[in-house]
Amino acid sequence: METKYNPKQVEDRIYKGWEEGGYFRAAPNPDKKPFTIVIPPPNVTGQLHMGHALDETLQDILIRYHRMKGEEALWLPGTDHAGIATQIKVEEVLRTEDGKSRHDLGREKFLERVWEWKEKYGDRIINQLKKLGSSCDWDRERFTMDERYSKAVREVFVSLYEKGLIYRGNRIINWCPSCATALSDTEVDYSEQEGHFWHIKYPAKDSDEYVIVATTRPETMLGDTAVAVHPDDERYSHLVGKTLILPLVNREIPVIADEYVEKDFGTGAVKITPAHDPNDFEVGLRHNLEQVKVMNDDATINSFGGKYEGMDRYAARKQIIADLSELGLLVKIEEHTHNVGQCYRCGTTVEPITSKQWFVKMKPLAGPALEVVKNGRVKFVPERFSKIYTNWMENVHDWCVSRQLWWGHRIPAFYCEKCGYTAVSREDITACPKCGGAVRREEDVLDTWFSSALWPFATLGWPDKNEDYDYFYPTSVLVTGYDIIFFWVARMVFSGVEHTGKEPFHTVFIHGIVRDGQGRKMSKSLGNGIDPLEIIELYGADALRFTLATGNSPGNDMRFYTERVEASRNFANKIWNASRFVLLNLDDKVSGKLPEVLELEDKWILTKLNLLIREVTENLEKYELGIAVQKLYDFIWDEFCDWYIELSKPRLGKEGSPQNILVYVLSDILKLLHPFMPFITEEIYSYLPNNSRSIMIEKWPEFKKELDFPAEAGQTELIKSAIKAVRNLRAEMNVPPSKKARLVVVTDDTDTFTKGAPFFKKLAWASDVTVTVDRGEIPENALSLVVEGAEIFMPHGDLVDIEKEIARLRGEEARLIDEIKRVDTKLSNEGFVKKAPPAVVEQEREKGEKYREMLEKVRAGLKNLI
RNA sequence: GGAGGUAUAGCUCAGCUGGUUAGAGCGUUUGCUUGACGUGCAAAAGGUCGCAGGUUCGAAUCCUGCUACCUUCACCA
Incomplete structure (x- = not known):
């Protein structure tokens, strides 16, 4: 063995040995208790980052521990197809390499490219996980687009549809103009931005009157179909029911009264754009307003925008403000900070728009999912995260699951071209089941999270009955970060409960995120990410794992x-x-x-x-x-x-x-x-x-x-503290280790200290040790040391500074007096003696006694010197 | 606006269900080729445990309020 541990010479060889030994494999074994973890599947084309490293390390620790405890430990690995992320990446490559868009290729050819990409890079992240030492059962590696897995996804979709829990509807959704797809509520990140509050005059028809509305998104006025005021607002009550002329567009729109409006905010009058704002959408439904959608999918203005057609939303905004200003309809501009939603994948500001999409009805699914957490069948560690979960689940809205992407699980809905019937089917169909007419399959794919929500059971072979599923499901623990509770954990819980009738895991072990040295989130844009593979290269996987495990307390971030x-x-x-x-x-x-x-x-x-x-x-x-x-x-x-x-x-x-x-x-x-x-x-x-x-x-x-052996352990502790005291004395007196010194230990406990004698020689630089009960053996001119159960004397030559020794002993004396005072105050407190547990009181008494004895000896030592 | 977290040594953080002389790593100071390790050994300095109350015989620990920072959800157009 070399004097330095070199992880590079060891790790790959050992990992290979484990794999060859088959130690990672798990199989149903009725004689053993199962312990199952499914890996939070990383993106198939992703690269290992510190967040993964932490997540995998924690899982591997648990898996290895339970395996050694004799349980049948299965850690099931795999990857996620990560719809948007992967598609964006491949599109980017396509653009830079071939100068083509996905539309140039067409759906089939494009998907071929994505699969090629997946084949090429799918192994990368897996190999990186291995570098960490992850003891996954690689024979069971799954991918969310596997044939078998896809079958589960389809089964879930169809069954939810059959139960009436999935519907297609024209509703307001979050639209990412850059990704050109709908997003769910969880996929939108909000951040505060400096903006403006534009006050705009809307003139009344056939009158000199007008209403001033305030808006942060003036371009949406092109789609206004009403102006709303609060029913109790006397400023406007005479106008309710009257008609306004929408500037620039010259459309006639009504003034309506709706409680949604807050009197004290802005001007108290709100322009209503049902097609471009979630609240307005609701107002529109209540008042039967027309929805005028004025934007294309790329956030340019469409033909309903009149002269602004073709302009980008921000260009249109600028032009509209200029035009209003010219018309004298722009009353004032205020600075205004407000929350703006961005696409969590590309950061583009999302546009709320109405669109025909597929939705999962959430209320009926949320109930049972709340129940399993409430009754403790699913436990969060730390507990407080169950509150976050519960709060979200209680206020959940219907989930928009369709995505206008190509990479993903294509929705198994078929529209009849003849009779318009929608068939949702487990098998592909070519003819309408109602009229036999030709059908056209839905183009959209499912939200990636729709499929990853099935991960704990789809990976185990569900919906097919099989031994693995019976044995390993429900899984034991899910290990993940708090940032993903809504995206994934919550959806797994309601999916598991709904489709398998069981909670998908018993425990959700939540960890924080890994930040950089300054406490900032690691991010590509900041460039402050630390590559775990580089750390492994430099220090070894064990060092990385140890670092991530040390000082990691559940749920808390770490630097x-x-x-x-x-x-x-x-x-x-x-x-x-x-x-x-x-x-x-x-x-x-x-x-x-x-x-x-x-x-x-x-x-x-x-x-x-x-x-x-x-x-x-x-x-x-x-x-x-x-x-x-x-x-x-x-x-x-x-x-x-x-x-x-x-x-x-x-x-x-x-x-x-x-x-x-x-x-x-x-x-x-x-x-x-x-x-x-x-x-x-x-x-x-x-x-x-x-x-x-x-x-x-x-x-x-x-x-x-x-x-x-508590007694012997106590004796050894006594020896240890005596040795430490001698070392301390020597250091304080500047006695170098090369200068050995004789020690005389005066004690009643000769047994312990006799046994300790050789250790004083070895560890406290003693030339010779005498252990005795006889105080007569105390040498002349000795430094004295009082420890628990013994007095130790070290004869000194002329080298030792007597003044210094006196000062040292005075210090000791003062310290002991302080301790005694503290103990005495406690013991003289009647309440303490009466109410504290007897053991604690007794402990305190013993301490006092010990200190008093020591004090006495220290004082005796002082007397000798003075 | 709701919910939650954090505040302890110069820095980064432990401290569980209240009772230790409040700990660790890094950094700092001093000494050391002590039969593996200088990526080491020995010793030390360094803390009014954010502030103010309260509960208790006893609070870094439990409760309330405040302050600061951070998350997160919902949003007022």
Whole structure:
């Protein structure tokens, strides 16, 4: 073994070994409990980013832990076809490479290109997941456009249609002019923008009167079909029912009264454009207003816009303002900040417009989906996210699921050209079932999220009855970020409940997002993204995983910076070297089994290990992975390396060598650490004697009662703190390590300190240690040290500064006096003594006693010097 | 406007169901070739736990209010 751990020489080889060993595979096994996670499928053409790295790391930790616990652990991987994202990407390539648009190619040819693209790049993200060490069952890799998966999508669509939960209607939707498709409400991001509030005069017909309306989108006035005022607004009541002349267009529009209008906002009069605003749309329905759509799909003005036809929406806006101004109808312009919706894929400002689309009726689906969370069949970790979920689900609107794209699941609706009947069918049809006429298939495809909502069961073979589905579904845990709760989690829940009658998972483990060192979101436009693959290249996958797991508390964002990865890398190196030490000190008698006779320090480390096993396990069960990994770090570095290895040194190579204990403890440590750092633990484990198995299929360590030695552990702690005190004394007195010194330990507990004597030599630079009860043996001219249970004297030559020693002891004295005061205040508080648990009171008393004793000794020491 | 989060050492963050002398990593200072590790060892400095109340024998921890920052949903045209 080299002195430095080199992940590059290890990781790929080990991963290959796991794959060849078939350790990732899961299969229904009635003797075992299933544990299932379905991966949140990354975009098939995507690239691994830090968000994935975190998500996959957390999943792999859980999967590896449960696998070692003896459960049948299935981590089902796959990718998402990601409709808009992928289509945009391929269109871009088409444009730059061939200078063509998708329309130049036509639907079929274009889809061929997308599939080619998918074949070419689909593996990329999968291989990147492997780099992380992900223990997915690759034999079960799924893709949302697989034939089998598509069958599930179609089944769901048809069945919802048959139940009346899917309908086609002309309603207001969010339209992205750039992607040229409808979007659902969740696919629109709102951001505050500086805009204007234009006040425009609408003259009344046959009168000098007029109404001033205020708008942020003047171009939509071309489609106005009314002006609305509040019914109680006296300023306008005489105008209600009158007719206005819509400027520029010269259309006659009525003044209507509707409660939707707020009297105190703007001018109290609202122009109503039913075809271009969701609220106006509703008003229009209530008042039977005409819908005049004035825009084309690319957000240019259409023929209803008169002279503005062909202009882009913003050009039209400018021109309209200019024209109104010229006509003297522009009353005033106010600065106004308002929320503007943008397409979550391309950032283009979306345009609300009426359009004929397919919708999922949400109310009937939301009820049961709320119920499974309310009754705890689906639990969120942390709990608070169930509120966010519930709130969304309670206010959910119908879901627009049709997209004007080519890449995706084509909607299985067929329109009869003859009788107009719409057939929605599981099988493709060529003739109208009603009249036999020719049918034309719907051009639109489904929202990507419509298909990914089926992921937990469609990947397991649903709707076909089969063993996998029966065994692994419902899945156990879903691991994902909070940013995707509405998009995906909520939709999986109602889909699962509706189609399988079961919740798709029992637990939703939510994590935050990974931010850059300054706390900013990582983004392409900022260029502040950190490439996980680069980190792996530089520091190793284990270091990356460890960094992501450390300090990760559920639901909270984390900052990523390379200093932390370096710390993780150093930790890996530490383990590597501790293992080297253990391995270099083995002889041929090593068995890895614990010996009959255990020394004090052996019992101490075994007790600590027991505790560690319990804590790591408990925290993993609670999804507190950050705490679990922190405990491991502390134990390995502080307890095992800095203390136990040091304590073991004097006995090595002799009779009673602790080699088997070292191997035993190391072996358990590696197992506990394996879910977090799979590569290095596997590599080291392979060097340990007497095991030929992969660590990933070893049994998870368990708390062993017979290895719990609280008394001995306490004794060792006493020795440890005495050693620390001596080191501290020496450092303060500037005694260099090269200068060994004799120690006299005066104590009633000679047993403990006699056992500790060799360690003082080794770890506190003692030349010789005398342990005695006899105060007569206290040497002249000695520095004195008071620790719990003992006084330690260190004879000094002339080198030590007496003044300094007096000052040090005075400091000690003051500290102890403070402590005693604190304890006394507590104990003299009647309420405390009466009401606090007796154990706590007793503890406080003991503390007081201990401090008093120590104080006495410190004072005696002082007296000696003065 | 609704809902939620965060505020602890110079920086980044732990601190679970109230009782430790409030912790870690990084950074800083000092010393060290101590039988694996300088990606290391030893020692240390550094905190009125955002502010103000309250509950309690006891609050960084629970409750209320305030302030600051951040999410998110809904939007007033």
